[in-house]
Every structure is written in C-alpha cells, then in structure tokens.
Amino acid sequence: MRGASQAKWVVAAVAVALAATACGGGASGGGDAANGPVDAAGTFSYQSSEPQNPLQPANAMEVGGGRVIKSLFKGLVDYDPATGALRNQVAEKIETTDAQNYTVTLKSGWTFHDGTPVTAASFVDAWNWGANTKSGQINSDWFSDIAGYEAVHPEKGDPTAETMSGLKVVDDTHFTIQLTGPVSYFQYKLGYTAFSPLPKAFFTDPAKYGQNPVGNGPYKFVSWEHNKAITVAAYDQYAGADKPKNGGIVFKNYSQSEAAYKDLVSDNLDVLDQVDPADLASYKSDLGNRAVDQAQGAIQNISFAMYQADWQGVDKAKVRQGLSMAIDRETITKTVLNGSRQPADSWVAPGAMGYKAGTCGDACKYDPAKAKQLVTEGGGVPNNKITIVYNSDGGHKEWVDAVCNSIRQATGVECVGDPKPDFKTSRDLIKKKQVQSMMRTGWVQDYPLNANFLRDVYGTGAAANDAGYSSAEFDRFAAEADKATSVEKTAELYQQAEAQLAKDMPAIPLWYYKTTSGYSNNVQNVKFDSFGDPVFTQVEVKQK
Amino acid sequence: MGRFVARRLLQMIPVFVGTTTLIFFMVRVLPGDPVAAMWGDKAPDPAQLAAFKHRMGLDKSMIQQYLDYMGNLLTGDFGQTMAGRKVIDVIGEALPVTMRLALLAFAIELVLGVAIGLFAGLRRGKSFDKGTLLFTLLLISIPVPVLGFIFQNVFATNLGWVTPTVQNSENLGQLLLPAVVLGSLSLAYVARLTRTSIVENVKADYMRTAVAKGLPRRKVIGTHLLRNSMIPVVTFLGTDLGALMGGAIVTEGIFNVKGVGNALYHAINLKEGATVSGFVVVLVLVYLAASLIVDLLYAVLDPRIRYA
Numbered sequence: 081m082r083g084a085s086q087a088k089w090v091v092a093a094v095a096v097a098l099a100a101t102a103c104g105g106g107a108s109g110g111g112d113a114a115n116g117p118v119d120a121a122g123t124f125s126y127q128s129s130e131p132q133n134p135l136q137p138a139n140a141m142e143v144g145g146g147r148v149i150k151s152l153f154k155g156l157v158d159y160d161p162a163t164g165a166l167r168n169q170v171a172e173k174i175e176t177t178d179a180q181n182y183t184v185t186l187k188s189g190w191t192f193h194d195g196t197p198v199t200a201a202s203f204v205d206a207w208n209w210g211a212n213t214k215s216g217q218i219n220s221d222w223f224s225d226i227a228g229y230e231a232v233h234p235e236k237g238d239p240t241a242e243t244m245s246g247l248k249v250v251d252d253t254h255f256t257i258q259l260t261g262p263v264s265y266f267q268y269k270l271g272y273t274a275f276s277p278l279p280k281a282f283f284t285d286p287a288k289y290g291q292n293p294v295g296n297g298p299y300k301f302v303s304w305e306h307n308k309a310i311t312v313a314a315y316d317q318y319a320g321a322d323k324p325k326n327g328g329i330v331f332k333n334y335s336q337s338e339a340a341y342k343d344l345v346s347d348n349l350d351v352l353d354q355v356d357p358a359d360l361a362s363y364k365s366d367l368g369n370r371a372v373d374q375a376q377g378a379i380q381n382i383s384f385a386m387y388q389a390d391w392q393g394v395d396k397a398k399v400r401q402g403l404s405m406a407i408d409r410e411t412i413t414k415t416v417l418n419g420s421r422q423p424a425d426s427w428v429a430p431g432a433m434g435y436k437a438g439t440c441g442d443a444c445k446y447d448p449a450k451a452k453q454l455v456t457e458g459g460g461v462p463n464n465k466i467t468i469v470y471n472s473d474g475g476h477k478e479w480v481d482a483v484c485n486s487i488r489q490a491t492g493v494e495c496v497g498d499p500k501p502d503f504k505t506s507r508d509l510i511k512k513k514q515v516q517s518m519m520r521t522g523w524v525q526d527y528p529l530n531a532n533f534l535r536d537v538y539g540t541g542a543a544a545n546d547a548g549y550s551s552a553e554f555d556r557f558a559a560e561a562d563k564a565t566s567v568e569k570t571a572e573l574y575q576q577a578e579a580q581l582a583k584d585m586p587a588i589p590l591w592y593y594k595t596t597s598g599y600s601n602n603v604q605n606v607k608f609d610s611f612g613d614p615v616f617t618q619v620e621v622k623q624k
Numbered sequence: 625m626g627r628f629v630a631r632r633l634l635q636m637i638p639v640f641v642g643t644t645t646l647i648f649f650m651v652r653v654l655p656g657d658p659v660a661a662m663w664g665d666k667a668p669d670p671a672q673l674a675a676f677k678h679r680m681g682l683d684k685s686m687i688q689q690y691l692d693y694m695g696n697l698l699t700g701d702f703g704q705t706m707a708g709r710k711v712i713d714v715i716g717e718a719l720p721v722t723m724r725l726a727l728l729a730f731a732i733e734l735v736l737g738v739a740i741g742l743f744a745g746l747r748r749g750k751s752f753d754k755g756t757l758l759f760t761l762l763l764i765s766i767p768v769p770v771l772g773f774i775f776q777n778v779f780a781t782n783l784g785w786v787t788p789t790v791q792n793s794e795n796l797g798q799l800l801l802p803a804v805v806l807g808s809l810s811l812a813y814v815a816r817l818t819r820t821s822i823v824e825n826v827k828a829d830y831m832r833t834a835v836a837k838g839l840p841r842r843k844v845i846g847t848h849l850l851r852n853s854m855i856p857v858v859t860f861l862g863t864d865l866g867a868l869m870g871g872a873i874v875t876e877g878i879f880n881v882k883g884v885g886n887a888l889y890h891a892i893n894l895k896e897g898a899t900v901s902g903f904v905v906v907l908v909l910v911y912l913a914a915s916l917i918v919d920l921l922y923a924v925l926d927p928r929i930r931y932a
Binding site for chain 2: 130131132133134141142213214216217218220221233234235236287290306307308333334335336338339340342343345346348500501502503504505507508511543544
C-alpha cells in the first residue's frame, strides 16, 4: 500500500537521522549542506496558542497547554519519537502477570526542578489528586481504570474518599497499581501527560502552581506572559533518556496561522505547528528541504447515525459500504486538500502499533459502479438523500462538498453538507444523538496503539462513540484483547475487532492527517513524532 | 456647560446598562456549550462537567447569572475566564496595546487626513485634488485584510524593512505598519470630509470678511476656515476612535498584535461569556467617553452651538 510504504520511509528516515546525530555529535550530518555548528544553549521559538487551563498535567487536553506540559513533565514511560515504541523514563520497570496488578519500580536520580526527588509518592499523590472530582481536572477520567476511582470521582455528588484504593506506595522507589479489570495496554496509557508526577509543593496551592509549574521534565518553566508567550529552559539535572540538545523553547502565541507562516518564512519563528490552508500549495517551494510532510496518528471519518432506524438492519451495512466506495479519496486528498492528507485504508492510523494496512478492504477503494450496485442491493438510502453534519469553523466545508459530490456522482444519492456555525454547536448535536444521517468525526491518538482508535471510538457506550455503534462481536474481541498478557497480543486481537468494523461500516474512514510543517534557517534536526509534535529535545539551534 | 456635562454623564447610565445587558444575553444564547467543548472530540466527564459549571456559576438560571454579573460589575469585578484568570487582568494586558495602536492610527488619520483634505480643498479641481479623490477612493474600496496582506508582503517580505508580524506589541515603532493599515480607511474618510467642508466654507461670508480685514493667509486658513470646517470631521473622528479600538480584530490578527482584538477573538472562539462581556463593557465606555468629548468640542469649535 502507498500509505504503508510512505510511513515506513518516514520512520526509516527519522531512525537514520537519530542514529547519525547520536554517534557523530557535532560532526554529524555531512550529507546536509545546511547543517552548521550548533549552539547547545541556543533557544528556539515554536508556534503555539494560549493554554485554556492552568498548567497542571491532568488539565491539558488542547495543544496550547499540552505541549508546554509535555516539555515540563516526564512520566513513568514515554514513546520513542522515531518508532512510537514504549520507552521507560522514570520507571525502571513496570511488572505484571495478570494485566490487572502492576508493580512499578522507579529509577533513582530523578529530581523535580525545585531539587526535590521524584518518589513513588510523587506519582500516587498526583494521580489521586488528578482523579478527584474536586480538583476539576479535564483529564480525570484517565484514572478510571484504577480500582477505587469511583470513590474519588463518583458519577454524581461529592467524592467519598481522598485516595484510590488501587494505588499503594511500598517505599520511595516502589508502588503498586491495581486496576478494576485487566487492561493489557495500561502501560501505553501511562505515557499520557495526565500520569505525570507532582512535587510536594504543588498540593499547597494547585491554582498558583498552575501559573508557575515545577515539573521533572527536560525543560523547566521560566515565564508565562499571558496571550503572548511561554518560555521554558533546558533543565541541566534532567535524568531522562532525551536530554535537550538546545537551551530552551519559547512557545509563541499566534491567533492566526497565516501570521505564523509569514514569520517562519522570514526566520522570525523557528518551528511551525501546521501550515495554514492558504499556504499549503506553496509551502514546499517556499521552504525547500525545511518543509515537513509526514504521517500523523490521527484520522478523519464520517460516521453514520447508527441510532436512527434508517441505518439499522443487516442490509444497511451494504449501503454504508457502497457509500464508502463512492468516495474518491485519492483525488480529494490530492486536489481539495492539497496533499495534506493521506487516503485511509483502515480505522487505525499508520504509526500506531497494530495498524494493519487495508483492513477496510475494497470498501475504501473508489469503485463507482460497485458502489451504486451495493447501495441498490442494500435497499438504498431513505428519501435517497443524506446530509453530513460538520462544523464550518474548521475548514471542513471544501472536503465535505467534495465527498458529497463524489457520492452523488457515483451512486445518484443526493448528498449535502449540513454546516453548523462552530465546533461546539456541532458537538452538541452529535452528543445529543440528534444527527439524521451522517456526521464528521475524527480521532487523534492519545497513545500510539490500535486499541485507542478502536475501543475508545467503537466500543458499545464508549465515550467517543458518536455513531452509537454497538456490536456484540466487536465488544467480545475488545474484551478479549484487554485481557491479553502482552501488548503484541492485544494489538493482534484488536485487529480482529477492526475486521468487524469492515463488515458493519459504522464509520467511513476517509484519510489520515499529516504533519505539514516546516522550520526556519536558525534550526536543524527538526523531527516530528506521530502526535504531530516536534521532538523538542532534538532540535538543534545553529550558531549565529 | 457644567449642567450639560452632568446631563450627558447621567444619560450614559441607561446606555451603559442597556448595552451590557444586551451583550450579556447575546453571548449566552449562542448555541453550543463552552464547558463541554473543553473536552474537544471526547465526551465530557459528567461529574467534572457539573462541578465545573457549578464553580463557574453556569448552573444558575440565566436571570440569576445576569444579576450576579451586573452586581459584580458595579464593584469592579469582571468575573473570571474559564482558565481561572481574572477578566480584568486580561483586559488590563490587552487594552494598553490596542490603545497605543488605535491612538497611533488615530494620529495618522487625523494629521494626514486633515492635511490632505485641506490642500485638496484649497486646490479644488487641480491635479492634487483629483489625485486625492482617486487615492481615497482606492483606500475605501480595498478591504482591510487585503490591505494588510499587501503591506505585509511589500514592506516585510519584499523590502525587508520590518518583520511580517509585530514581535513586541509594546514597541511603538513596530506598531507603525499595523497602525497605517488600521487607520487607512478612516484616513480616506477624514480627507474627503475635510475636503468637502473646506470647499463649502472657502466661499463663506466670514472668509471674505477675514480676507478683507487683511489677515495673514495662515490665520485666515488656520483659525477661520479650518476651525469651521472641522465640525463634521470631529464628529466622525469621535466615533471612529471607538471603532478603531474594537475594529482592530482583523488587523491585530494579521500582524499578531496582542491587543483587544486578539483577546476578543480568542474569547469568542472559546465562547467565554465573561471575557467577551468584559471587553464590550470597556469598549462601550470608550465610545461614550469619545462621544462626550465630541460634543464638548463642538462648543470649542463653534461658540454659536449653545448648551444648557
């Protein structure tokens, strides 16, 4: 598959680059003429936005705060930016025999930026606090796997306990985690920033701390000029595997990505988040070899309102497959989206562990004749008309229209976009299950494992199951996968669950997101991970 | 005069209450739930959602929220953003920046606009006058975003005189380019208004009298002609100051200036009722103050206009 080979190429390129810098140091990169002497204390700027919440690890869900938190904190594990594989950081080892009871051993020598050591209690206290309803943390449900979560975070009302029974501190370097049931990939979840440790000082005044955070990550907090910039500096006592190769980062605020792009081209900004749509067509020629174009762990779907009677029944799966087949993904990604997306052939983004090319099968291949035939065989679409609900503030109009056009031409089904003024309005409608036929949905990975793309989106009653899809087979495979003894086995079993999606087609996978970005002449060795974040610690600032 | 000012100040109260009430409800009846949207594509955690709304007071009835808001406003408390910052702090950071930008734009349009209008009016029908009419027509017809991008490309990308966006929003020199863009539309109006006014007044009786008295030309034009011609211009400038403050959203976006426009844009995106209302309250005050000053200036410019 085109997608698979492309992703592999990127991974290989990143691996080679990392290997080259690791062994060669300052003398590396002979092949790249633009490389120059590096200033290890140099800082660089990065396009960002004002965090929506105070800077607390369990409170950052959007990118503005999330990326700053990621640079300030390091949890038990993280993901190798080149391969996406799990890698121990503060954890020496995490052991389990039944996927339900875990024993964590910490490395010694880790300290917070205020000099206090990172201990088992730093984690247990942080998690207990983050899970508590009273703390008001956006990411608190990340702790819901842990036994005793209900006591600190009941469905309604005030918590009845301060701590979760599933967390026990053994000594300074050991603690145990007991889950409510087996979750074979729990370690993968632990890489999420919500599971970061917190120093003692945090708990005296979490709100104040949120304006002036003290973490244990590769960078320490310097200043936060609201709506302007957040500055962090390399932490020289950092004990992790990814020591910063630069002196620090300035997260510079932009309200319009066009402005950021202009600054990048003129070297007033060093690393871009994403190229704005208007400049997509020309950014590769503007930036030359400083342009970035690689796969990301995110997918764009259109989902069916499976809760509507119109879409129920066995035959309707054929109609859904037919509609999927009627979409010319190749052409739309190339023209309408300026090559900023990659056609999808499964429900899992490449780069995630367990991604299997082509699970969508023929249904994701453009075949207008077959599409029409399937739609007819399945009894057609009610009133021969479908609508796609989307938010008009996110630049989706163009591709929704193109998708509808493609469907209309191939199958004769009338298809129109149904724009809602903004993201909040469309989410409201989707959450209340008031969509009539179809809706735009997307998923950005929380961790690079196929379970995250499947269980959390298509499991019965799952929080992000916008389609209202419910399949006994899918749930059975998922439950089995969660009990597996190894992550490899889990990933494999989830592939079987994914095969069920191909049969039922509750959502049509359209394309994977790509990181379309770039960097200035002031920096080099800028790589992006599958989350679409630059590998901040690897960025090298050239000497002036 | 004193009574006039007092009456005007009293009139401000209902205007102030009316506008703040309107904006309060307008922001809050927008569809979509700002708190639930904090979870993005993910389903909000119901317990957390309820706790958050309770903390923000969003679980009370709309009327109760309104009364709370207005009550707090009287004590100078503008409420909190969803991120837990005081709205007054957010305003305090953004307002001076926009004030600087707006005043710079205002100075440009005032000085250049009046000067161009004066010369064009005195040389009616000559090539400078025709050029002015053409040039101002051009300015009026180019939308601000287009002008912004043209300036950005010409002066930053091609000529390299300035950086494409403002690197330090406190630096007056860097604000010059966005100020020109922001003030250009009004500059055109000011120039045209001044020109027309001059053309009308130049033939007035008092002008003939002034010339007949043998007054020097500078005095004829400066004290007699210009002063009498400024009344419509001042009216326009007064309301324009408010428009400049609030209308900088586009310009501030293009040049990444960290002022009111930027903050307001961010707040509207997040549907932060308290922040949006807070900014509007301040803008209303600016408008009211500006229109009061305009009314007072009438008396200075033309003593025939009596108050009291």
